[in-house]
Amino acid sequence: MGARAGSVVAFRTGSNRTRDVVAYRIDARDSIIGVNDAWDAFARANNAPELAGTAVGLSVLDCITGVELGVLWRDLLARARTGVVLSLPYRCDSPGIRRYLELTITPHADGQLAFESVTRVAEARPPESLLAAPTVEGAAILTCGWCRRIWASEWLEVEEAVIRLSLLESDLPPINHGLCPECDRRVRAAAGL
Numbered sequence: 001m002g003a004r005a006g007s008v009v010a011f012r013t014g015s016n017r018t019r020d021v022v023a024y025r026i027d028a029r030d031s032i033i034g035v036n037d038a039w040d041a042f043a044r045a046n047n048a049p050e051l052a053g054t055a056v057g058l059s060v061l062d063c064i065t066g067v068e069l070g071v072l073w074r075d076l077l078a079r080a081r082t083g084v085v086l087s088l089p090y091r092c093d094s095p096g097i098r099r100y101l102e103l104t105i106t107p108h109a110d111g112q113l114a115f116e117s118v119t120r121v122a123e124a125r126p127p128e129s130l131l132a133a134p135t136v137e138g139a140a141i142l143t144c145g146w147c148r149r150i151w152a153s154e155w156l157e158v159e160e161a162v163i164r165l166s167l168l169e170s171d172l173p174p175i176n177h178g179l180c181p182e183c184d185r186r187v188r189a190a191a192g193l
């Protein structure tokens, strides 16, 4: 572990490519056994400050909300432990940044898995506060945990969804994490599941 990386600053430079890597590792029982400095910065920048500085010892599956996402993650972990390196694009937007990332899961000895998440593209946009809404199981507003689209009779980018759902900036509801069918299919295909 080196000095604290300036990853949040790098995300905001407007550069289309950053070299920030959020890295963590789990043991055979899915417990997080190490995170790098960028993890903490990423957690704070993504509305999950509770995961900054306290991740070691948690099950990685406890960091994932939503039943369907949990099922997909369990399948991905099992697939990687067969000895396959998985490389999976995903979105992890914050209110003011559309962020396109790639997650690589690499198997190691004794059932350990190493995760590296690299930001490929970060685009600034007018802030969408809905993405900072608290996550609550059972909440009516559903976001896909993989592509961050919002369910509004169909899966829409957040900018369109807040209009379709007539959501007011002053009265944003909590959101729940789900998984859109396109992501479920695409991620499973990419993982060879």
Ligand SMILES: [Zn+2]
Residues within 6 Å of the ligand: 144, 145, 146, 147, 148, 149, 179, 180, 181, 182, 183, 184
């Ligand atoms: Zn999706």
